[in-house]
Amino acid sequence: MAPQDNLMVRAVKTQQGDNIDVYAFFLHGSDLTRIADISRIHRDEKDLKGFQRKEIRSHVNAIVEFLDSGPVLFPNAITLALSPDITFDVSRGPKPKGLAEVGVSGTLTIPLLxxxxxxxxxxxxxxxxxxxxxxxxxxxxxxxxxxxxxxIQVHREQFILVNKVRALDVRLINELLPEVGSLLPKDLSANRLPSELCNLLNRQQKSPFYRLIRRASDTGHAENVVNDTALIAAIKQNLRPPYGALSQYKPTSETSNPDAMFETLVLYWSAVRDTFPDAWGKAPTESRLMHSAGIRAMGALMDQIMLRADSSTTPQIEVAEALKRIAPHCCWTEGTWEGLGWQWNEIQGTPQHISKLSDHLMQLDRRLSRPTR
Incomplete structure (x- = not known):
């Protein structure tokens, strides 16, 4: 085989299992698909073939966007199964004294086919x-x-073992994001600011959520009744232009102002606490206002109410009055929601329930905020 038909790289060789050769080395990213096939899962008339899932285009595009965003650190190792057709030549020369020789270095030659x-x-x-x-x-x-x-059975076994490991808890990732200063993929960076605002709401005494939010680092205090994932999702919605209550302060604008975002959140949610004192601060099993569905729905209502409040000379009064109007129609701790037909404790944190409850609250607000003739 001609030299140009091979790819040669420096590598370290060791053995695992039943004398199986294992190599560690580096490749240029574009060389991976030159030396390796993707064995996609499919069936013929008799047998199951391959093991890899289909290409997830959105996932691939997100990684490409991250890689193209500038000088990036991308140390994530790729795992390959290698054909016995590869060859390895051990490097010669003296070895340093005291070397912990777990593997031997040399040149790995991989055929290009x-x-x-x-x-x-x-x-x-x-x-x-x-x-x-x-x-x-x-x-x-x-x-x-x-x-x-x-x-192929060994390939499948390793694929399953690698992928059966439980993914990192989203809540853990979200809590870590504000502490990470480096460039992040878009899907992660979108959670950084909402997570930091969530931190502030949990730590600042002026916040109605002070010490009420349950984060991944918490050891399980009874007073941590609010799911941080729900609150972060609500804040992300508040940041969406053009009608998000916090979008005028969004980080991509010239008027970026995280402090103003925090103050707006405190204004609105303090009014929610004061309007529903009997439902505030209780466990979600006792109050659906503190449930993920209640947090998400009231977060959606915030956009609509703050749109009016921002144009008012007395925004705090506008928010308080808007919530006071809908309060008699809300069933956070008892009763049945008129128009929805749900008992108070039937509300669940499903997308369908969150959407229906959000729409219901916004319709109530629109109807009750109309001037009477």
Whole structure:
């Protein structure tokens, strides 16, 4: 085979399991799909073939967008199954005294073959590999770990073992985001500001949510009755232009003002607390106002009420009066919601219930805020 038909890289070799050769090395991102096939899951008339899920275009596009955003740190290792057709030549030379020799270094040679016949298969990192192949910078160095096996059963076993590990709790990620100063993918960066506002609402004594929000770092205090995920989702909606209550202070605008966002949240939610004192601060099982559905629905109502309040000379009074008008029609701790037909404790945190409850509250507000003739 001609030299140009091979890819040669520096690697470290060790063994695991039943004397299975394992290699660690780096490749340029664009080389991954040159040496490795993606064994997609499908069935023929008799057997199950492959093991990889379909390409998730939105996931791949999100990674490409991140990779193209500038100089990025991307140390996520790709796992490959390597054909026995690869070769490895051990490096010669003296070894440093006291070397912890877990592996041996050398040159790994991987044949470059046609698609469907390649000398490697992607076990973990399919979406990342596709994104790296499409990124503007084709020479991003990527860590790779490869084990030698042609056995599809071994490939499937490793795929399952890698992917069965429980993903990081979204709440943990959200709480960590404000502490991360580096560039982040768009889907994560969108949660950074709402999570920081959630932190402030939980820590500042002037906030109606002071010490009421349950975060991933909490050890389970009884007073932490508000789910941070629900409140972050509500704040994200408040940030959406053009009608979000906080959108005028959004971070991409020239008038970016996180302090004003916090003050607006305190104004509105303090009025909610004062309007429904018997429902505030209780466990979600005792008050659906503190339930994720109640937080999301009242957060949606905030956009509509604050739109009027912002044009008022007395916004605090406008918010208080708007909430006072709908209060007799709300059933947070007892009764049946007129127009919805739900007992107070039948409300669940499903998208359908959140949407219906939000629409119901906004319709109530629109109807009751009309001037009487």
């Amino acid at each position: 046609e698609e469907g016949e390649r000398a490697a298969w992607i076990v973990d990192g399919q979406q990342r590999s596709l994104a790296l192949a499409r990124a503007k910078d084709s020479r991003i160095p990527v860590p790779v770990v490869g084990f030698v096996s042609r056995d």
